[in-house]
Each structure stands twice: as structure tokens, then as C-alpha cells.
Amino acid sequence: MVMLMPETRINSVYLHDLFEELSDIGATRQGGVHRLALSNEDLEARSWFAEQIEMLGFALRDDDVGNLSGVLRCSNMNAKTLLIGSHLDSAPNGGRYDGAIGILAGLECLRVIKERGLDLPFHLEVIDFTDEEGSWQSLYGSMGLTGTLTEAHISDSKTDNAPFRAALNRAGINPYDYLNARRDPNSLLGYLELHIEQSDFLEQNNLNIGVVSRVVGRSSFKIRFIGEAVHAATNYAKKRDALLGAACFITDVHSLAQEFAGGMVNCGSIDIQPNRVTIVPSYAKVKMEVRHPDPATLAQMEEKVAEIAKQCALHHQLEVRVERTLHRDVVYMNDTLMQSVESVCDELNLSHTRMVSLAGHDAQILAPFTPSALIFIPCKDGISMNPKEYTDWSNVENGANVLLKTILRIAEQF
Amino acid sequence: MVMLMPETRINSVYLHDLFEELSDIGATRQGGVHRLALSNEDLEARSWFAEQIEMLGFALRDDDVGNLSGVLRCSNMNAKTLLIGSHLDSAPNGGRYDGAIGILAGLECLRVIKERGLDLPFHLEVIDFTDEEGSWQSLYGSMGLTGTLTEAHISDSKTDNAPFRAALNRAGINPYDYLNARRDPNSLLGYLELHIEQSDFLEQNNLNIGVVSRVVGRSSFKIRFIGEAVHAATNYAKKRDALLGAACFITDVHSLAQEFAGGMVNCGSIDIQPNRVTIVPSYAKVKMEVRHPDPATLAQMEEKVAEIAKQCALHHQLEVRVERTLHRDVVYMNDTLMQSVESVCDELNLSHTRMVSLAGHDAQILAPFTPSALIFIPCKDGISMNPKEYTDWSNVENGANVLLKTILRIAEQF
Numbered sequence: 001m002v003m004l005m006p007e008t009r010i011n012s013v014y015l016h017d018l019f020e021e022l023s024d025i026g027a028t029r030q031g032g033v034h035r036l037a038l039s040n041e042d043l044e045a046r047s048w049f050a051e052q053i054e055m056l057g058f059a060l061r062d063d064d065v066g067n068l069s070g071v072l073r074c075s076n077m078n079a080k081t082l083l084i085g086s087h088l089d090s091a092p093n094g095g096r097y098d099g100a101i102g103i104l105a106g107l108e109c110l111r112v113i114k115e116r117g118l119d120l121p122f123h124l125e126v127i128d129f130t131d132e133e134g135s136w137q138s139l140y141g142s143m144g145l146t147g148t149l150t151e152a153h154i155s156d157s158k159t160d161n162a163p164f165r166a167a168l169n170r171a172g173i174n175p176y177d178y179l180n181a182r183r184d185p186n187s188l189l190g191y192l193e194l195h196i197e198q199s200d201f202l203e204q205n206n207l208n209i210g211v212v213s214r215v216v217g218r219s220s221f222k223i224r225f226i227g228e229a230v231h232a233a234t235n236y237a238k239k240r241d242a243l244l245g246a247a248c249f250i251t252d253v254h255s256l257a258q259e260f261a262g263g264m265v266n267c268g269s270i271d272i273q274p275n276r277v278t279i280v281p282s283y284a285k286v287k288m289e290v291r292h293p294d295p296a297t298l299a300q301m302e303e304k305v306a307e308i309a310k311q312c313a314l315h316h317q318l319e320v321r322v323e324r325t326l327h328r329d330v331v332y333m334n335d336t337l338m339q340s341v342e343s344v345c346d347e348l349n350l351s352h353t354r355m356v357s358l359a360g361h362d363a364q365i366l367a368p369f370t371p372s373a374l375i376f377i378p379c380k381d382g383i384s385m386n387p388k389e390y391t392d393w394s395n396v397e398n399g400a401n402v403l404l405k406t407i408l409r410i411a412e413q414f
Numbered sequence: 415m416v417m418l419m420p421e422t423r424i425n426s427v428y429l430h431d432l433f434e435e436l437s438d439i440g441a442t443r444q445g446g447v448h449r450l451a452l453s454n455e456d457l458e459a460r461s462w463f464a465e466q467i468e469m470l471g472f473a474l475r476d477d478d479v480g481n482l483s484g485v486l487r488c489s490n491m492n493a494k495t496l497l498i499g500s501h502l503d504s505a506p507n508g509g510r511y512d513g514a515i516g517i518l519a520g521l522e523c524l525r526v527i528k529e530r531g532l533d534l535p536f537h538l539e540v541i542d543f544t545d546e547e548g549s550w551q552s553l554y555g556s557m558g559l560t561g562t563l564t565e566a567h568i569s570d571s572k573t574d575n576a577p578f579r580a581a582l583n584r585a586g587i588n589p590y591d592y593l594n595a596r597r598d599p600n601s602l603l604g605y606l607e608l609h610i611e612q613s614d615f616l617e618q619n620n621l622n623i624g625v626v627s628r629v630v631g632r633s634s635f636k637i638r639f640i641g642e643a644v645h646a647a648t649n650y651a652k653k654r655d656a657l658l659g660a661a662c663f664i665t666d667v668h669s670l671a672q673e674f675a676g677g678m679v680n681c682g683s684i685d686i687q688p689n690r691v692t693i694v695p696s697y698a699k700v701k702m703e704v705r706h707p708d709p710a711t712l713a714q715m716e717e718k719v720a721e722i723a724k725q726c727a728l729h730h731q732l733e734v735r736v737e738r739t740l741h742r743d744v745v746y747m748n749d750t751l752m753q754s755v756e757s758v759c760d761e762l763n764l765s766h767t768r769m770v771s772l773a774g775h776d777a778q779i780l781a782p783f784t785p786s787a788l789i790f791i792p793c794k795d796g797i798s799m800n801p802k803e804y805t806d807w808s809n810v811e812n813g814a815n816v817l818l819k820t821i822l823r824i825a826e827q828f
Contacts, residue, residue, distance in 0.1 A: 092688045093643065134692065198645040200652065216647075220691055229507065231612045231798040232680035232703065233630075233772030236671055238614065238796050243681055244668060250661035257650055266646035267657055268691040270684060274506045277634055277682040277701040278548065278774075279799050287691040289646065358647030360692075382652050384645040385693050 008116060008408065010400040015108045016393060022048065022088070022104065023096040032387025033096050037089040037131035037140070038066070038167035045088040046171075049103065049128055056111050058126075064177035065144025066130035066168065072110045074120045080189040081123040082410065083370070084109060084403065085362055087132035087141070094133070095389020097196040097396070101377070103128050105194045105400035109407055121414040122189045124407065129362045136164040142365035147182035154178065190337060190371040192406060193363040194399045196391055200382030201355055208350035208398050210376030211341050212333055215357045215364040216264070216291040217298040220326040223249065223309050226319040229274055229282035239280050240317045243272050246284035248312035253305060256290065260301055264291040264358055287325075293356040295330045331364040337373035337406075340413070344405040350398055359384075375402055422530060422822065424814040429522045430807060436462065436502070436518065437510040446801025447510050451503040451545035451554070452480070452581035459502040460585075463517065463542055470525050472540075478591035479558025480544035480582065486524045488534050494603040495537040496824065497784070498523060498817065499776055501546035501555070508547070509803020511610040511810070515791075517542055519608050519814035523821055535828040536603045538821065543776045550578040556779035561596030568592065604751060605780040606820060608789045608813045610805055612773045614796030622764035622812050624790030625755050629771040629778040630678070630705040631712040631744040637663065637723050640733040643688055643696035653694050654731045657686050660698035662726035667719060670704065674715055678705040678772055701739075707770040709744045745778040748785035751820075754827070755787055758819040764812055773798075789816055 025048060026033045026041030035041040046068050053060050053070030061069040071081070086102025106126035113124065129141030143149045154161055154168075154175045165175040197203075202210050227240030250267045257265045269287035290305060292298040306322045313320035338354065345352040355376065357364075363374040377399040380390040439462060440447045440455030449455040460482050467474050467484030475483040485495075500516025520540035527538065543555030557563045568575055568582075568589045579589040611617075616624050641654030664681045671679045683701035704719060706712040720736045727734035752768065759766040769790065771778075777788040791813040794804040 091643075091645075091693060092690065134690075138692075199647050200649050204649075228797070228800060228802075229505075230796075230800050231505075231773055232682065233613050233678055233705065234798065235614050235618075235796045241668075241681075243664060243684060247661040247664035247681075250657060251665055254655075254658060264647055266692065266694060267655075267661075268646065268693050268695060269689045270657060270686055271689075272684055275683045275685075276506065276548075277703055278552075278680065279505060279682050280680060281682060289691055291647065359645055382644075382649045383642070384648065386642060386644050386696075388642075 008112065008404065010105070010108045010112055010397070010404050012397045014111070015104060015396070015400055018052070018104045018107065019100065022100055026090065028093055028387055030093070030387035032094055032389065033090045034093050035088065035090040036092060037133060037135040038171050042089050043171060046128065049088060052107060057114070058110060061125070063144065064173060064180040065141050065149070066171055066173045067127055067141040067145060067181065069125045069127040070107060070110060072114055072124040074123055076121065079122045080187055081125050082189045082407065083125050083127050083191045085127040085129055085191060086193050086195060087362060088128045089131055089133050089135065091133050091385040093387060094385050095387065097389055097391055098198065098384055099132060101196060101396055101399065102194045105396070105403050108400055109404045112404060113407070120411045132362055136167065139360065139362060139365050142362035144178050144181035145183050146365055146369040148365065149178050185369055188370040190334065191363060191366040192373050192375070192403060193361060194375045194377070194403045195361055196384060196389070197376040197379040198359045198384035200379065202376060202378040203380065203382065205353065207353050208395070209345050209352040209402055210355045211338050211352055212357045212374035212376060213338065213354040214293055214333060215331045215361060216293045217295055217330040218289055218291045218328045218360060219298065219302050219324055220287065220289040221305055222323045222325050223286045223288065224321045225284045225313055227280070227282050227316070230280045232278045232280060234280065241280050242284040242318055243281035245312050245316040245318040246270060246286050248315060249286060249309050252308045252312065253288065256301055256304055260292060260297050262293055263297065263301055291358055293330060298330070328360065328364065331367045333363070333367055333373055334371035337371055340409045341373055341375055341402060341406050344402050344409055348401055348405065350402065373406070375399060422526065422818065424519070424522045424526055424811065424818050426811045428525070429518060429810070429814055432466070432518045432521065433514065436514055440504065442507055442801055444507070444801035446508055446803065447504045448507050449502065449504040450506060451547060451549040452585050456503050457585060460542065463502060466521060471528070472524060475539070477558065478587060478594040479555050479563070480585055480587045481541055481555040481559060481595065483539045483541040484521060484524060486528055486538040488537055490535065493536045494601055495539050496603045496821065497539050497541050497605045499541040499543055499605060500607050500609060501776060502542045503545055503547050503549065505547050505799040507801060508799050509801065511803055511805055512612065512798055513546060515610060515810055515813065516608045519810070519817050522814055523818045526818060527821070534825045546776055550581065553774065553776060553779050556776035558592050558595035559597050560779055560783040562779065563592050599783055602784040604748065604785040605777060606787050606789070606817060607775060607777040608791070608817045609775055610798060610803070611790040611793040612798035614793065615769055616790060616792040617794065617796065619767065621767050622809070623759050623766040623816055624769045625752050625766055626747055626771045626788035626790060627752065627768040628707055628747060629745045629775060630707045631709055632703055632705045632742045632774060633712065633716050633738055634701065634703040634740040635719055636737045636739045637700045637702065638735045639698045639727060641694070641696050641730070644694045646692045646694060648694065655694050656698040656732055657695035659726050659730040659732040660684060660700050662729060663700060663723050666722045666726065667702065670715055670718055674706060674711050676707055677711065677715055705772055707744060712744070742774065742778065745781045747777070747781055747787055751785055751787035754823045755789055755816060755820050758816050758823055762815060762819065764816065787820070789813060
């Protein structure tokens with residue numbers, strides 16, 4: 001049992017300095033960051049993070065999927081570890097808060113606890129997970145830690161993963177050693193993650209903190225429309241225009257977001273062949289995804305995706321291939337940890353709500369492995385993965401204090 | 415006045431041998447050809463063509479835009495030149511007939527006329543025009559010959575033309591010498607081109623020969639939809655999805671082909687950013703074109719293109735920029751030459767019709783410069799720019815004989 005001084009708080013100035021320093025790494029002209037996983041910018045951010053860890057006197061730890069941690073060891077060497085994590089990598093031309101806030105607030109929590117000389121009944125580890133954003137394989141680091149990676153993640157007959165392996169090798173990580181990164185779940189006490197919401201639910205409802213109860217399920221599809229490349233002047237009746245089929249699909253499939261309340265649809269990628277203005281496109285590959293917090297509804301949405309693709313293909317005389325490339329189940333957060341976060345919010349006089357995360361996070365990979373909590377702070381206008389991503393600094397301060405207090409609450413209740 | 419032996423015909427076996435040899439250069443597994451302008455395959459085809467010219471004892475000629483010719487000189491060194499042309503380059507994974515037939519039939523005409531010892535009242539030149547298909551700049555060779563190229567074709571602030579210049583240099587052509595390629599129109603008697611139809615009008619109407627009266631006007635557009643890259647989980651009301659706007663445009667703009675009979679619409683190219691499945695696309699660039707044989711109707715179609723783009727942008731809260739990147743006027747072929755072709759068809763007992771070309775051809779660049787005729791043969795199922803492109807060999811034979819007889823008719827009427 002740890003005795004808490006009531007005024008234990010993060011130092012907002014220290015935290016803000018860290019945030020400004022990190023935001024300079026891979027900074028874009030529009031005010032965001034471009035720190036793709038394993039890029040020069042990401043490696044620079046990791047190296048900067050390692051320096052902070054060493055300057056603050058924590059143990060530096062890394063593993064065979066490139067996760068990088070700072071550890072504040074407690075006096076009981078056999079104690080379990082409480083992980084505080086998120087990611088330093090960003091989406092292309094992304095925002096400064098996404099991922100970064102979780103790591104920096106975690107680091108500040110370790111600093112405050114060390115400064116206060118608190119001997120917790122567990123080791124405290126702040127961890128940067130590799131490639132959360134999926135520049136190569138989304139959630140790679142957290143999947144490595146939980147032992148859910150397979151060889152297909154680094155070597156796959158359908159995709160050329162050689163550049164990914166090269167990027168890992170360059171960062172000093174042997175891609176084929178990924179199994180070594182798995183941690184023993186019995187060595188872990190749990191996982192906490194602080195993150196910006198990436199939608200506008202908290203802002204719209206004027207709330208300080210979101211306590212994520214579950215992360216939506218998500219299914220990604222690769223949908224290929226196959227027609228025929230012919231001269232643009234070909235008789236219309238004979239045209240089999242793959243782009244027209246894809247456009248039909250993109251237009252129609254978005255209606256699923258209205259049809260299934262709480263659901264989400266995104267068509268984020270399209271590539272066509274031969275991509276020449278005077279030639280009817282013969283091939284269009286659309287990458288898209290649907291998300292929903294209810295597993296049964298998600299399954300219905302998946303069926304509809306395939307149905308709409310087939311209807312559009314039929315209408316435009318195309319072949320179509322619908323392939324589900326990724327599926328992530330709906331993931332539930334730990335109820336005891338949620339209650340701890342809620343009681344901390346009450347103590348700090350912060351308004352809060354339980355909510356669904358529509359975005360994916362490392363926490364969803366950790367949750368089936370170790371008790372996990374995911375704490376959201378508001379996101380201005382719900383704009384994220386964008387240089388405009390913003391949250392008032394008071395929100396970051398609130399979130400970091402909730403994180404700190406939750407760690408201490410877990411220690412109290414140990 | 416030349417005395418004609420009634421049996422003057424092309425040698426179908428010789429012509430077919432040439433066709434088979436040429437079709438091997440850049441042959442694709444699907445049975446087509448991939449001979450992009452100035453590629454290794456195109457250079458090999460040009461070198462093969464030069465060999466044929468020299469073996470047959472014609473004068474080899476080239477110019478400063480890479481056009482390559484064989485010339486059968488008549489005895490009057492001051493005579494004008496009748497050009498017979500088309501192109502050896504192909505569309506990506508294109509067909510074997512498109513362009514090739516025009517060159518090879520031309521070469522065979524020269525061979526027959528030389529073999530017969532006919533001294534025409536004009537020089538006869540078979541010419542391969544550089545990059546008709548627009549791997550770099552469509553109709554580059556014919557524009558060079560007619561002096562309609564501008565510096566922007568090889569050096570442009572908006573496009574990086576350095577690779578094009580490098581390809582020209584590699585082929586031994588100094589890009590900046592393009593003005594030297596212009597011929598004196600007074601040195602030319604006219605231009606004849608034989609080509610596969612690339613649509614199914616002749617086939618549908620069971621006709622042997624199409625006498626092109628005009629080539630459709632064509633306007634190409636670059637349409638850019640600009641939204642915002644945000645996380646896929648963003649509130650729908652705040653999403654400004656550029657791909658959704660583009661899909662709306664592609665779906666809607668195709669209706670113009672129905673609305674304006676005889677018109678044509680093709681959306682052949684799309685590129686989006688950031689092209690990531692979990693991110694709402696912030697940018698979509700669609701390249702498309704409209705064609706119509708009537709100039710006033712084409713202008714109406716152009717207005718509608720811009721209108722539809724604006725409507726879709728408005729509907730999806732996007733910015734839009736509509737840029738007309740290319741405009742080619744409706745081009746009319748020479749009536750006297752058309753009559754010559756028609757009388758030759760009658761003499762050969764070949765059914766024929768005047769028709770519009772929906773496709774672009776070197777003849778449309780030559781027509782305003784020198785009297786020109788464009789002769790079509792049927793195209794199976796109207797499929798072109800595709801490995802399946804096919805026409806029965808008897809059609810090629812017919813077309814080549816029409817070409818030969820038309821040359822002789824011009825000589826008779828000289």
C-alpha cells in the first residue's frame with residue numbers, strides 16, 4: 001500500500017516541452033508530423049525517446065519487434081509490470097497528438113512517480129509500439145508483444161514484404177525473431193493507454209474524458225473489379241469499365257453507414273489499370289473497411305459490402321473479387337480498470353462517459369492478453385490523421401493526470 | 415499519266431509475313447503488343463522498319479521528332495510527296511493491328527509500285543509517326559511534321575517532361591530541334607492513312623470500308639476534388655471525402671454519352687491521396703475526356719462536365735478544380751480524296767460508307783495541313799487497345815488494296 005500525497009500531479013510545463021520537442025521530429029509545413037513507422041523520422045523519434053528515458057534514469061528496454069520502453073523498476077524484482085503505451089509513429093502527414101500524447105504522458109507519469117520516490121508494488125513501463133499506424137503492418141508492435149503475429153506478417157506470397165523486412169533490419173531488428181517479442185501474460189499486471197479521441201463525441205457532449213468500453217470490430221476488404229481495356233471510342237454496349245463499377249460501389253457502399261447506425265464505412269484506396277485517359281479502365285482495386293461496435297451488425301455490414309460489389313459488377317458487366325483482408329473482433333476493455341479510471345475522474349472533477357472507440361488502438365490488441373483500459377481526451381472538430389489535429393492543452397493535462405492517478409489507484413488497490 | 419495494269423494488287427502473303435514479324439516485336443503473352451513510344455520495343459520496331467525499307471531499296475528518311483520514313487522517289491526530283499502513314503507504337507498491352515496495318519500496307523504499296531516499275535508523278539513516302547498513342551505526347555510525330563508542336567510539349571512547368579526528353583535523346587533525337595521537323599506544305603500532295611476502326615460500326619453494318627469524313631472533336635479534363643484527410647472514424651457530417659466526390663462525378667458524367675447521341679465519355683485515370691484504407695481520401699484527380707463529332711454539341715458537353723463536377727463537389731463539401739488540358743477541334747477530311755477512295759471501293763466491289771472517327775489519328779493532325787484521307791477497315795466486336803483486337807485478314811487485304819488503288823487513282827487524276 002502506497003501513501004499518496006493529494007497533490008500528486010503531472011508537471012504540465014515539462015510535458016509540454018516534451019510534446020514540442022517530439023512534434024519537431026518529422027514536422028510538416030502544415031503543422032503536423034510525418035513519422036511513418038521505421039522511416040528516418042520515426043527512428044529519430046525513437047532515438048529521442050531513448051535519450052529521454054536514459055536522462056530520466058529509467059531502464060531502456062527493446063524487443064524483437066522494435067518496441068521501445070522505459071522501465072521504472074520497483075523494489076520487488078519479481079513484481080509484475082504495468083504497461084503504459086501508445087506509439088510514436090504517425091499517419092502520413094498526420095497530427096501531433098495521435099500516439100505521441102500516450103507515450104509522453106506515460107513518460108511524465110514515470111518521472112513524477114520516480115521524483116516522488118514512490119515504490120509501487122509493480123514495475124511501470126512506458127512502451128512505444130512499432131507501426132501502430134500500419135505503414136507496414138498495422139499494430140505490429142502490440143501484436144508482437146502479445147504473440148499474435150504470424151509469419152505472414154513479414155513474409156507473404158501475396159504481398160512483397162521485402163521492403164518491410166529491410167526497414168526492420170535497418171532499424172536493427174531481425175524480422176524473423178518476432179516470436180521472441182512475446183511477453184508472458186503472467187508477468188503483466190495490465191495496460192493503460194491515453195489517446196486523443198479522433199472523433200468529436202466528447203467535444204459535442206462537452207465531456208473531459210472518455211472511458212472506452214469497447215473498440216469497434218473492423219473488417220477490411222480488397223475489392224477488385226475486372227473489365228476490359230478497350231479504346232475509349234468503343235461502342236458503349238461493349239464497354240466493361242472497371243472504374244465505373246468501382247465508382248458505383250464507392251457511391252453505394254457509403255449508404256451502409258446510414259443504414260447501420262453507429263457503423264462506419266471508408267473507401268480509402270483505389271488503383272486502376274491501365275490508368276490512361278483514352279483507355280477504358282480494365283481493372284480497379286478498391287480497398288475499404290467497415291467498422292461497428294456490435295459483432296452481429298458488423299457481420300451484416302460485411303454481407304452487404306459483398307452484395308453491393310456484386311450488384312455494381314453485374315450492372316457494368318464486370319467480374320468482381322471480394323476478399324476480406326483483415327478482420328478484428330470487437331474488443332472489450334477491462335471493467336475493473338474502467339471503474340478505476342472513472343473514480344479518478346470523479347476525484348479530479350472531470351466529466352466522463354463510457355464510449356466506443358471507432359478507431360483502432362494498441363489497447364485492442366493488449367485487451368485480450370492483459371487487463372486493459374483506454375482513456376480518451378477530446379479532439380477538436382473530430383479531425384485526426386491530419387495536420388489540423390488539435391486538442392486544447394488542458395485536455396492533455398487532464399488526460400495525463402487521469403493516467404497518473406489511475407496508476408496510483410491501481411497501486412492503492414493492489 | 416500512268417498506265418495501270420488492271421491486276422495491280424498488293425501481295426497478301428508478303429503483307430502477312432510483315433505483319434507476323436512486326437507482331438513479334440513487343441508481343442505480349444495475351445497475344446497483343448506492348449510497344450510504348452520510344453521504349454526498347456518501339457525502337458526495335460523502328461529498327462526493323464528501317465531494315466525493311468533498306469532491303470526493299472527505298473530511301474530512308476528521318477526527322478527531328480523521330481518520324482521514320484521510306485521514300486520511293488519518282489523521276490521528277492521536284493515533284494511533291496504523297497505521304498502514307500500511321501504509327502508503329504502501341505497502347506499499353508495493346509493490339510497488333512492499331513497503327514501497324516497502316517504502316518505495313520503503305521510499305522507494301524511502295525513495294526508493288528516499285529516492282530511494277532511505275533513512275534508516279536509524285537514521290538511516295540511511307541511514314542511512321544512518333545508516339546501517336548501518347549505514351550509521352552499524343553500525336554507527337556504528326557504534330558512535329560505539321561509544325562504544331564510548342565515548347566510546352568517537351569518542357570512544361572506543370573509536368574516533368576525530363577523523362578520524355580531523355581527517351582528522345584536515347585533514340586538519337588534532340589528534343590529541342592523539333593521545329594526542324596516541320597515540312598513545307600507546298601512540298602506535299604496529301605496524306606493517306608489506313609486504320610482499323612476501333613469501334614464496331616462497320617461490323618454491325620456489314621461494310622468493308624469506312625471512308626472517314628471527320629474525326630470527332632475531343633476535350634480532355636483534369637478534375638481535382640480536394641477534401642480533407644481525416645481518420646476513417648471521423649463523424650460523417652465532418653468528412654470531406656474526395657474519393658466519394660470523384661465516384662459521384664464518374665457515375666454521373668457517363669450519362670452525358672446517353673444525353674448527347676454520338677458523343678463519348680471516358681474516365682480513364684484516377685489518383686488519390688493519401689490512398690490509405692483507414693484514412694478518408696483528401697484528394698482525387700480524375701482524368702477524363704469527352705468526344706463529339708459536332709463542335710457545338712462538344713461545347714455543350716464540356717459545360718456539363720464542369721457542372722457535374724461542381725455539383726458533386728458541393729454535395730460532398732469538396733473544393734473542385736476543373737482544368738481543360740487538351741482540346742482538339744472536329745477535323746474534316748478532304749472531299750476529293752474521299753471521292754477517290756469511294757470510286758476505288760466501287761471498282762473493287764467493296765461496300766463502303768462515310769463515317770465519323772471517334773478515335774484520334776495522325777490523319778486529324780495532317781488534315782488541316784495537307785489534303786488527307788482516312789480509310790477504316792472493320793474491327794471485330796469493336797475491341798481495340800486490347801490484346802483481343804482482331805480483324806479478319808481479308809479486311810486488311812481489302813484495306814491495303816484500297817490504299818494502293820487510291821494512290822494510283824491520285825496518280826491517274828494528277
